[in-house]
Amino acid sequence: MGRQPCCDKEGVKRGPWTAEEDKKLISFILTHGRCCWRAVPKLAGLLRCGKSCRLRWTNYLRPDLKRGLLSTAEEQLVIDLHAKLGNRWSQIAAKLPGRTDNEIKNHWNTHIKKKLIKMGINPATHQPLANSKAAPSHSTGTDESAKSSDTREELSLKDDNHHREVPLSTDSSEQSSWPEPGSNVGDQDPELLVNWPSETDLSVDESWLGFMSNGNELGDVEGTSPWDGTTDWLLDYQDFGMCSSNLVDDSMFRASNGLNF
DNA sequence: AATGGCCTCAACCGCATCGCC
DNA sequence: TGGCGATGCGGTTGAGGCCAT
Numbered sequence: 415m416g417r418q419p420c421c422d423k424e425g426v427k428r429g430p431w432t433a434e435e436d437k438k439l440i441s442f443i444l445t446h447g448r449c450c451w452r453a454v455p456k457l458a459g460l461l462r463c464g465k466s467c468r469l470r471w472t473n474y475l476r477p478d479l480k481r482g483l484l485s486t487a488e489e490q491l492v493i494d495l496h497a498k499l500g501n502r503w504s505q506i507a508a509k510l511p512g513r514t515d516n517e518i519k520n521h522w523n524t525h526i527k528k529k530l531i532k533m534g535i536n537p538a539t540h541q542p543l544a545n546s547k548a549a550p551s552h553s554t555g556t557d558e559s560a561k562s563s564d565t566r567e568e569l570s571l572k573d574d575n576h577h578r579e580v581p582l583s584t585d586s587s588e589q590s591s592w593p594e595p596g597s598n599v600g601d602q603d604p605e606l607l608v609n610w611p612s613e614t615d616l617s618v619d620e621s622w623l624g625f626m627s628n629g630n631e632l633g634d635v636e637g638t639s640p641w642d643g644t645t646d647w648l649l650d651y652q653d654f655g656m657c658s659s660n661l662v663d664d665s666m667f668r669a670s671n672g673l674n675f
Numbered sequence: 676a677a678t679g680g681c682c683t684c685a686a687c688c689g690c691a692t693c694g695c696c
Numbered sequence: 697t698g699g700c701g702a703t704g705c706g707g708t709t710g711a712g713g714c715c716a717t
Contacts (some may be wrong), residue, residue, distance in 0.1 A: 430685070430711085452702065468703075469686065504705060515705070520684050523707095 427461040431470055435460055439467055440475055473516045480512030484521050492518055492526060497540040 427435075442458035448471075451464035460467065484492065488510055495506045503515035503522075510518065522537075530537040 428687075450702070465688095465703085466686075472704095473685070501706065516685080519706070524683060 426463050428466070431474075435462070436470070436475060439470060443471065443475075469516075473514045476514075478512055479514065484510075484513070484518075484525075488513070489521075489526055492522060493530070493540075496522065496537075 431439075438458050438460055439454070442454060446457070451468040454460070454464055454467045455462045458467070462470075491510060492506060495509055499505050501519075503519045507513050507515040507518050527537040530540075531543070534543045535541070536543050
């Protein structure tokens with residue numbers, strides 16, 4: 415991609431991951447759990463740097479990930495949290511079950527930002543654009559949260575179901591309704607999302623552990639499982655309830671799945 | 676059907692932070 | 697306390713897909 419390699423070692427593969435590489439990585443983490451990422455590629459037989467492995471796991475292979483567009487409730491929560499936290503994507507992601515910082519960051523930049531601008535809201539300051547011109551633009555949002563909450567109350571999120579065809583009108587009547595992209599599991603009270611077990615203790619959250627076995631959650635959000643498509647082999651892991659991740663203690667995971675290693 | 680432009684998102688880089696010695 | 701390595705985080709890039717013409 416036209417950049418210097420992050421790893422100066424020659425022979426380190428870069429670019430999109432293949433199904434075979436995914437398989438090796440998951441197989442390794444299944445067997446050994448998450449250990450030091452530096453050692454993972456060597457031990458797993460991957461020609462990747464540890465950083466790349468970690469990102470691949472965190473952003474794509476983790477079994478607890480939701481896929482698909484963020485729901486209206488999730489978007490509202492992201493906006494709310496962004497007003498408070500600024501561009502601290504990892505902290506924002508921690509409040510949204512099954513979402514990664516990378517995913518939220520991308521969604522913010524490609525969808526939410528545009529919606530806010532369209533509504534006359536400065537996405538950096540969460541203030542009306544007219545006012546924000548005079549105000550210094552920064553994204554820390556520390557002292558903006560109180561004020562921005564007011565604007566957010568009026569800011570009834572609109573979802574351009576088809577995100578390409580966004581009317582440029584800033585008509586207030588349009589702002590008053592943000593049609594659902596199909597009701598889905600994410601349309602729960604944002605408060606519930608905030609209080610999701612990530613903030614408490616996932617390792618003892620049985621409902622979370624349960625989703626792996628019922629297999630419905632991943633596909634719930636009008637999206638696809640991270641393991642669909644060409645990675646059919648991954649279904650094998652889902653079949654026996656693979657759920658090892660940084661969110662779940664590996665030993666517990668192994669125990670819960672009857673794995674003995 | 677071809678093509679050019681736009682959009683999305685996976686993956687990258689570089690810096691910050693943390694923990695160990 | 698400073699150095700060093702490992703990991704985490706946020707910004708950025710670009711390949712590939714989608715849409716309009």
